[in-house]
Amino acid sequence: MVNFVSMQNPKVSVLIPFKNTEEFLSECISSIIDQTYQNWEVLAVNDGSDDNSCQIMDHYANHDSRITVLQNEGQGIIHALRTAYSKSNGSLITRMDSDDMMTPNKLQLMTTALLKNGLGHVALGKVSYFSKEGVSNGYKSYEKWLNRLSEKGTNFSEIYKECVIPSPCWMVHRSDLDKAKAFTPDQYPEDYDLAFRFYEKQFKCIPSENVLHYWRDYQDRTSRTSEHYAQNYFLDLKMHYFLKLDHDKNRPLVLWGAGKKGKNIAKILVEQGVPFFWLCNNQQKIGKIIYGQHMLSYKHLPQLNRPQVIVTVANKEAQEFIKEHLQGMNMLLAEDYFLFC
Incomplete structure (x- = not known):
């Protein structure tokens, strides 16, 4: 018999790869602890940090049993996500970046949206970029474009333009993530590839009018420095999926x-x-x-x-x-x- 309480109050697994983000980790984890929705677990995976990130995460784990700190079973963010997912127990899955922050109602609103709409849906939230140095026009433009799509749930209509699913601001049912092969492919940029696999499985985006995620920008952010996020990776990915899914x-x-x-x-x-x-x-x-x-x-x-x-x-x-x-x-x-x- 299915537990009625678990159906109404499902556990949310929050997957957090981290590497050398000691400056931001406390704000990130505190924003999760302060959530109005409290039935969550954090799977935080160290991806080769050489600063105090592990000590900070261990401190939080020692004071909150819902937080588990793991070592990456491979190397890089895809392997870190696999490691986190393999140890997770939630029926709902979301990803979080270790340098960002959630709004207090993020998990509550996304969970409610998924329970209301059922399988085959992706819960989203609007995002807001912030930075000590000021947000560039490029990121402001991306934020505006992405939020316009998320307000209407029409994200997939422009999927070949840019990644339409904000990497740290989505939530899906576990069975749907498995259906989309979760973090199995060794394909970068991993967030864009996952968005295409959601699109391939014809999942529907749930409209959201609320800013649920504060997205931090800074010079050393992985998306700015890693070769895996160079433009040629994006274009190759777009063409691969266009020829596979939409080309007649x-x-x-x-x-x-x-x-x-x-x-x-x-x-x-x-x-x-x-x-x-x-x-x-x-x-x-x-x-x-x-x-x-x-x-x-x-x-x-x-x-x-x-x-x-x-x-x-x-x-x-x-x-x-x-x-x-x-x-x-x-x-x-x-x-x-x-x-x-």
Whole structure:
């Protein structure tokens, strides 16, 4: 018989890889201890720290039995997440970064959302970047874009643009995480890869109007310094999943844009032998041959039968023109055209 209390008050496993974040750990763990929802466990995995991070985590573990400190069974953040997950017992799973902070109601709101919506859903929250040095325009723009999607739960509609699931601000049912292969793949960036696997399993994002996570930015943050988060990793991941999940071989594939990203995508398509039409609205490039492909005018698009379009143009004004043009042809976002920047 299923325990009714456990159904209404399930244990949440919080997975926290940490490495040399002694300056921020106390704020992070305190924000978890202060949660309004108290049925949680923390699996904190040391990934080779050489500062006082382990001592700080041990101190908290000695004073709160819900906190367990582990040593990474491998090396790197993916192995740390695997280690944490293998030792976890919660029916709901979330990830936390050791340099960030939760709002006091984060676990309560996400748990409530999952219990209300059931399996096949991802609970999200809006995020807020902060930094001693001030938040850059790039991060402000990402925050605004990500929160706009999370408010409506339409995150997956723009999944090829950037990672649409904030790595430290999601929660899912354990069985759903297993269904999506959890932290099994050795694929970086690991948060983006997991988002694609949620998308592949057709999970639905639960809309959220609340800021639930304070995302710290600083120069030594792993996402800024590790080679695993270089742009080529992101682009290779996008193309892998697009060709696997959304590319229809029975429809003509169109690449719109001949800037740096457009050329990189064209190179991938050529190398993999995927046929495509290459369009742009830059008069100086129309008619040129690049990577053996003839650059066509965007006005060629209506001549193609039910094309799929990859949009690689980053300029906001140009992108609005492109979206209006495609919508004028009754093309739908995430079905007929896909934003890659």
